[in-house]
Amino acid sequence: MVEFKNVSFDYGDDENKINALKDISLTIEDGEFVAILGHNGSGKSTLARLINGLLAPSRGEVLVDGISTVDRSAVWRIRRRVGMVFQNPDNQIIASRVEEDVAFGPENLGCEPAEIRARVDEALAAVGMRDFAHFDPHLLSGGEKQRVAIAGALAMRPKYLVFDEATSMLDPRGREEIVGTTRRLNSDYGITVIFITHIPEEAALAGRVVVLSGGTIAMDGAPQAVFADVDALASLGVGVPKARLLARGLEQAGIDIPDSILTVDDLVAALC
Amino acid sequence: MRFGLTIGEYYPVDSPVHALDPRVKILLVLVFTIAVFAVVNFSGLAAAAALIVGVALVSKVPIRLAVKGVRPLLYLLAFTFIIHLFTGAKPWIELGPLHISLPGARSGALVGIRLVILVVGAAFLTLTSTPIELTDAIESLLAPLKKVRVPAHEIAMMMTIALRFIPTLAAETDKIVKAQASRGARFESSNPVTRARSFIPVLVPLFLSVFRRADELAEAMEARAYRGGEGRTRMRRLEMKGRDVLTLISVTAVFVGLAWFGRLPLV
Amino acid sequence: MIEMAKVTFEYLPGTPLAHTALTDISLTIAEGDFVALVGPTGSGKSTLIQHLNGLLTPTSGSLSFRGRRVGSDVSPLELRREIGLIFQFPESQLFEHTVADDIGFGPRRQGLAGPEVASRVENALIQVGLDYAHYAQRSPFSLSGGEQRLVAIAGVLAMRPRFLVLDEPTSGLDACGKEAVFDCLDRLNNEGVAILMVTHSMDEVAESARRIIVLNEGKIVLDDKPERIFARASFLREIGLDIPKAAELVLRLREKGFDIEADSVSMRSVVASVAAAVKERCAN
Numbered sequence: 001m002v003e004f005k006n007v008s009f010d011y012g013d014d015e016n017k018i019n020a021l022k023d024i025s026l027t028i029e030d031g032e033f034v035a036i037l038g039h040n041g042s043g044k045s046t047l048a049r050l051i052n053g054l055l056a057p058s059r060g061e062v063l064v065d066g067i068s069t070v071d072r073s074a075v076w077r078i079r080r081r082v083g084m085v086f087q088n089p090d091n092q093i094i095a096s097r098v099e100e101d102v103a104f105g106p107e108n109l110g111c112e113p114a115e116i117r118a119r120v121d122e123a124l125a126a127v128g129m130r131d132f133a134h135f136d137p138h139l140l141s142g143g144e145k146q147r148v149a150i151a152g153a154l155a156m157r158p159k160y161l162v163f164d165e166a167t168s169m170l171d172p173r174g175r176e177e178i179v180g181t182t183r184r185l186n187s188d189y190g191i192t193v194i195f196i197t198h199i200p201e202e203a204a205l206a207g208r209v210v211v212l213s214g215g216t217i218a219m220d221g222a223p224q225a226v227f228a229d230v231d232a233l234a235s236l237g238v239g240v241p242k243a244r245l246l247a248r249g250l251e252q253a254g255i256d257i258p259d260s261i262l263t264v265d266d267l268v269a270a271l272c
Numbered sequence: 273m274r275f276g277l278t279i280g281e282y283y284p285v286d287s288p289v290h291a292l293d294p295r296v297k298i299l300l301v302l303v304f305t306i307a308v309f310a311v312v313n314f315s316g317l318a319a320a321a322a323l324i325v326g327v328a329l330v331s332k333v334p335i336r337l338a339v340k341g342v343r344p345l346l347y348l349l350a351f352t353f354i355i356h357l358f359t360g361a362k363p364w365i366e367l368g369p370l371h372i373s374l375p376g377a378r379s380g381a382l383v384g385i386r387l388v389i390l391v392v393g394a395a396f397l398t399l400t401s402t403p404i405e406l407t408d409a410i411e412s413l414l415a416p417l418k419k420v421r422v423p424a425h426e427i428a429m430m431m432t433i434a435l436r437f438i439p440t441l442a443a444e445t446d447k448i449v450k451a452q453a454s455r456g457a458r459f460e461s462s463n464p465v466t467r468a469r470s471f472i473p474v475l476v477p478l479f480l481s482v483f484r485r486a487d488e489l490a491e492a493m494e495a496r497a498y499r500g501g502e503g504r505t506r507m508r509r510l511e512m513k514g515r516d517v518l519t520l521i522s523v524t525a526v527f528v529g530l531a532w533f534g535r536l537p538l539v
Numbered sequence: 540m541i542e543m544a545k546v547t548f549e550y551l552p553g554t555p556l557a558h559t560a561l562t563d564i565s566l567t568i569a570e571g572d573f574v575a576l577v578g579p580t581g582s583g584k585s586t587l588i589q590h591l592n593g594l595l596t597p598t599s600g601s602l603s604f605r606g607r608r609v610g611s612d613v614s615p616l617e618l619r620r621e622i623g624l625i626f627q628f629p630e631s632q633l634f635e636h637t638v639a640d641d642i643g644f645g646p647r648r649q650g651l652a653g654p655e656v657a658s659r660v661e662n663a664l665i666q667v668g669l670d671y672a673h674y675a676q677r678s679p680f681s682l683s684g685g686e687q688r689l690v691a692i693a694g695v696l697a698m699r700p701r702f703l704v705l706d707e708p709t710s711g712l713d714a715c716g717k718e719a720v721f722d723c724l725d726r727l728n729n730e731g732v733a734i735l736m737v738t739h740s741m742d743e744v745a746e747s748a749r750r751i752i753v754l755n756e757g758k759i760v761l762d763d764k765p766e767r768i769f770a771r772a773s774f775l776r777e778i779g780l781d782i783p784k785a786a787e788l789v790l791r792l793r794e795k796g797f798d799i800e801a802d803s804v805s806m807r808s809v810v811a812s813v814a815a816a817v818k819e820r821c822a823n
Contacts, residue, residue: 456648
């Protein structure tokens with residue numbers, strides 16, 4: 001379980017202080033797939049970095065399985081449990097061969113060579129990149145690089161995986177790959193996923209959507225409920241899935257349609 | 273974007289030289305270098321050249337790939353030869369204030385040929401070992417020096433990351449050059465000062481990008497529990513086999529023989 | 540008018556790594572057009588657009604600008620004044636101390652005088668929707684990603700090109716950022732600037748593009764109006780492309796027997812046609 005208890009975070013010094021997060025309280029249970037949706041500058045990335053201790057809260061506490069992230073002696077235990085995938089596919093890969101990069105995490109943990117080998121193979125298989133083990137990352141597409149990054153995090157055998165806008169720089173094919181891989185990791189391996197994004201269609205696939213705006217939590221619930229009020233979300237700087245917009249357009253044109261529509265499939269089913 | 277084989281790039285093929293422990297290869301290059309510098313006659317240099325041809329055959333790497341590395345040096349070689357030619361002892365032909373010296377010609381030729389032999393010989397190191405192997409080998413060879421505060425792990429990590437980012441940064445530079453060219457920037461001025469300044473619109477964004485990448489990479493490394501070399505293990509470890517030790521000893525002996533031969537009063 | 544005639548381009552000819560990126564490309568971009576160039580990754584989109592401003596020269600075939608042949612009658616440098624090219628993530632080209640200096644780089648390279656450069660900078664900022672007083676003297680690196688994107692675009696607009704070629708201009712931006720870019724492009728197009736936009740997002744182009752060119756494996760496979768392109772949904776999917784959600788809705792409903800007339804794929808027009816068809820169906 002990940003808990004945020006009255007967490008605030010400020011950037012900058014006293015003269016130019018930016019209040020990125022304001023008194024956030026949030027609990028994420030084991031096995032959840034939570035999407036964090038928000039406009040640029042809403043505090044999403046800050047929130048991500050507070051979970052694995054890359055940042056420490058200015059006020060309040062972040063606990064991962066009961067361990068506080070400010071406990072410097074325990075932060076390494078936390079990083080073993082909380083894996084993170086960042087936005088830029090290139091700036092996470094340190095080695096010029098895929099399997100060498102995936103081995104980086106377990107090597108840092110001091111695992112035995114045979115153990116590292118096993119974890120690397122396992123992680124690459126889980127993301128479907130086994131055949132690319134000897135490739136130079138430079139030759140991979142954006143989606144493939146991100147899958148290597150995910151494998152690198154998986155090799156640490158994390159309980160939680162945080163995705164910080166991991167699909168923003170990818171093309172639609174790459175985004176599909178990542179979202180698909182992530183959902184499988186959650187459903188088949190039971191990994192708790194915290195998926196930060198600004199793309200509504202991706203957030204709609206989660207079990208729970210938390211909307212962040214101006215450093216505070218504005219909404220928290222199932223996607224159908226969160227995306228129901230299109231205008232409220234617009235004022236929070238957040239969009240809704242296109243299918244929801246179409247549904248609303250039809251509603252305004254006089255057609256009777258529920259406001260829980262999120263996909264074209266839902267929409268077609270509702271109209272027929 | 274530059275594709276194609278850069279000078280000395282790894283040539284993938286199966287051979288005893290490729291399979292040799294990379295640490296042995298590095299050490300042998302060092303011994304070879306010392307031996308060649310000890311040679312003072314042309315017969316010795318010819319013997320050294322013959323040894324290189326032998327290595328080329330055993331490694332199954334086309335020797336022309338190793339010779340490619342000499343091209344950039346041709347100006348330097350010519351220049352060195354000329355300096356030796358005109359500043360040697362025992363003037364043979366006087367040309368006004370300058371003179372041509374035969375001993376000078378000989379030493380110039382020796383220095384030049386020695387350099388060519390070293391460049392071609394050393395190329396076989398990178399042609400038969402992958403960058404990862406070489407980085408691992410350097411880290412392993414430097415490890416004992418940790419006792420005298422040499423940061424072996426950090427050096428190896430820096431090399432690994434640098435190698436990893438070379439193609440990425442090359443592609444980025446290409447993109448920035450094209451973006452600025454699209455805004456009317458020109459890079460072909462003949463005036464060296466203007467030419468240097470014309471690269472500011474490329475170098476500034478490139479440096480900024482490199483710093484940003486470094487920050488992001490550091491975060492990503494920390495997120496995977498990196499905290500320096502302490503307590504770190506490796507998935508792959510170099511293991512010196514009997515064959516490697518034997519090769520190291522016997523080839524070193526050959527090079528010592530080369531040095532002895534090269535110091536005899538022969539041509 | 541830009542015209543490409545039977546252009547073929549091969550990378551690294553004569554080496555073992557040679558590969559033909561473009562084959563027999565013929566297309567015309569008229570003044571004032573708004574064209575989207577789509578295609579799966581590796582189809583040659585980047586290679587194609589780099590021909591338009593002379594960064595690359597065709598291996599065979601020709602490029603003409605307003606009737607004059609590029610290479611012989613007009614130099615690449617002249618071409619770049621009329622045809623602006625904006626790469627993906629253009630913020631990486633920012634380098635000057637202030638926003639105004641960076642935007643002025645292009646005009647200064649052109650040899651324009653101080654007052655003219657200043658006026659171009661001011662206009663460019665207006666065109667991208669940024670307030671001069673607020674932004675001109677700031678460092679480009681103190682801006683947000685979306686703002687940097689707009690400054691980079693302004694840097695090209697300051698050269699007053701009549702054709703603007705953009706490679707995935709909204710890549711990496713959030714909804715607000717995307718809107719700002721599209722508002723700017725629509726404004727420019729209304730002023731008569733032709734836009735050629737490479738994009739992966741069909742949803743985006745459905746609203747603004749009047750013509751879509753589909754590239755696959757270095758060849759043009761489709762070149763038509765959006766509605767006709769999106770009607771070929773299964774073909775697009777085969778080559779790895781999607782269609783906008785609105786178009787998908789229309790297709791799916793037609794399959795179910797609805798009679799939908801949508802002649803455009805904009806959201807508004809699709810909603811209106813679908814609403815009409817649904818009401819008709821319920822009335823029967």
